[in-house]
Amino acid sequence: MKKYLLFLSVLLFAACQQSSYDKIRNYLETIEIVDTHEHIQVPGDSADFQFFNGISYFPADMTSAGAPSFRELQKNGFDADKLWELSGSYYNYSRATSYHEQFMNTLRILYDYEKPYLRKEDIKPLYDRMLANNYRNYDAWFASVYKKGKFKTMILDQYWDHFNIDIDTSYFRLVCNINSLVMLVSEAAENKKVTSASGLLKLMNRKEIVAESLDDYLSVVSSVLGIFKNNGAVAIKNTLAYSRSIYFEDVTFEEASVLYNKKVKLEWADRKKLEDFIFHHIIRQSINLDMPIQIHTGYLAGNNSRLDNGQPMKLLNLFLKFPKARFSLFHGGYPWTGDFVAIGKNFTNVHLDLVWLPQISKTEAVSTLHGMLDAVPYNKIMWGGDVSWIDDSIGSLELAKEVVATVLSERVDKGWLTKELALEIAGRIFRDNAMDFFKL
């Protein structure tokens, strides 16, 4: 009995001694994750897998450091010595970044790789295991990684196939990425038909889509959105910042009609106006269909991009014009994180998604989440991983949990939050807010 009492008091003491960080971190391990945004794809040809190029995001840091293009490295098949000889120094220069941390999280959790940095001699054995998992045993490997991350569902943005509605709903939820639909308006205007988008033709079950007038094209757009909605899509996605500014100005139907009927090859400025008009139409439809709209704001993946395309403040006219639409802004608007927070605070129709921000900059994610909790009600904050490779869903989730647990525990330790409220906020960010927002 004495021994038992002693054991109990040791347990109790240990529980009391647990830091706020550990308590929140442990709680996060019990939560089923509703992940608002992923691009997970079945791996293609194994010959294209050259280790670094398979990882989500980190290769861009090596490129930024000065590494040669991975296409160059791929020419004669995989060779770990050659890879290191050409890119090892650039790997080393990139070891302090958050992209790198995501990568090391993945290696530690899925491949038991405990070293803080990658060593040349470990590349080949890791490559062999990754190849076996992802190219020879993908279905079982995917299911085991998904289970390890305790994912409940992932909202899948198929940027490689905007019009595909056939996805595995036991793992994913459909989102309608409208980039192609918006940009195809120029082809429709110039030719009065669309023939170039095979995915759209397949979806509509037609050989070509005739659109003699702007009204005809608007009904194509509405039909596509309706088909997606009927097939379970939970949201609309706009990633146009990768190709143009996210300022979608107000264009009247009359002005858009004149442009549509011009019968000449459209100038860039005219194309933009038509695209702006189409996106306004899509927002109107999103209200009718009760589908929220996720919008890419801020930083762009890759290298050498027009980073100013995605400034969140460029969207203010839309938030004001469509009070009944429901918007979710992505990526903390980085580097315009202050603007992003202010918008979430001010607008009743805007939610904020931390998606990808922890990987871009862990420190910025910590300070932005502090700013969000200072200013924005916590029912408006969500998270997504934003990776293409299932392995990286684990590395990115780990990074996000570390960010959220750091911020919440710092606030608990300062007496700004109770532990109970901190746990509630953690659950809201990783699950409940997305369940409510997307009506899952």
Ligand SMILES: [Zn+2]
């Ligand atoms: Zn994305």
